[in-house]
Amino acid sequence: MKILQDRIRRDGKVLSSHILKVDSFLNHQVDPDLTMQIGQAFADVFREERVTKVLTIEASGIHFALATAYALHVPFVYAKKKKAVTQSDDVYSAPVHSFTRKEDYQISIAKSYLSSDDRILIVDDFLATGAALIGLKQIVAEAGAELLGVGAVIEKSFQEGRGLLEEAGVRVVSLARIKAMSSEGIEFIEEETSK
């Protein structure tokens, strides 16, 4: 997605070879027009797949889920994070390890909002280690729903997330795939889905 890549080059801050700060336009402060365009881009890719529900994880995936769900005219559900492992009969849950925060947490979704009839598109802001997305994938499987694919706004292609998801048979669509980055600049992988 050309305008996203341009915006990342202009307003993103490369703090190290692994850390990209986009909190002036994608998380924390958010550009609503760009966000709606991102949702439209995911919807365009998955429109023929008869998506019944968009899934994401609080908090930084929520606005992208709204934008995507609005473009597809289906509901979205955001998984909740909690530190306490209070397993309830009413929720599907999965453990996630956060590498940035060096802690484990549980993500959960109420069973009422996921069924075996659902055709799911997962969206999130970043795909890096894939830990959170693999947790969501596990929840979708537990519900017996079908996972149509994962849409990531930004992919750190030098990390293992895409590989792990693809090995598990998941289709991955990222709107900006970063091959490498440094204070010198950001190198993107060009893709057929880019526009």
Next chain:
Amino acid sequence: MKILQDRIRRDGKVLSSHILKVDSFLNHQVDPDLTMQIGQAFADVFREERVTKVLTIEASGIHFALATAYALHVPFVYAKKKKAVTQSDDVYSAPVHSFTRKEDYQISIAKSYLSSDDRILIVDDFLATGAALIGLKQIVAEAGAELLGVGAVIEKSFQEGRGLLEEAGVRVVSLARIKAMSSEGIEFIEEETSK
């Protein structure tokens, strides 16, 4: 907002005289069309006020902030919650007491994203005790920005939040004001802004 009130009557679950569950269409699972209409309703009320930024708090305010900011063509910023009180020079922060979770937390916004030139509209899903919104109000004041008003999707009018905000001179616009509720039903306060 008539369609919101109807939807709350239809899909909301009154668990007690104080607890209303709307997680099948407003938080957790979210209806994107209704969310965009809610944002439009807030934008309609504040359109003449030259809003420069919409503010909210993660996680359940984020989709309403996107919808409102998109309708007003301005950015939105979501305050982050954290339990650890790590006061930094780079953020505005305020303490908030959560009555439902019985714990204190800090909300914070990076100083880069709030300036004394900003004209702020705060939006959130619920107005009950007002604790979180008063924390946000404090952050807006600290930044020297102007607070144009607070938009709440649902107001529990039998709690003190609106009173506290109005006493502090804040304009409050709620799209569904609940006067009382029980297993028998929900009574709304009809308002001039309702439609």
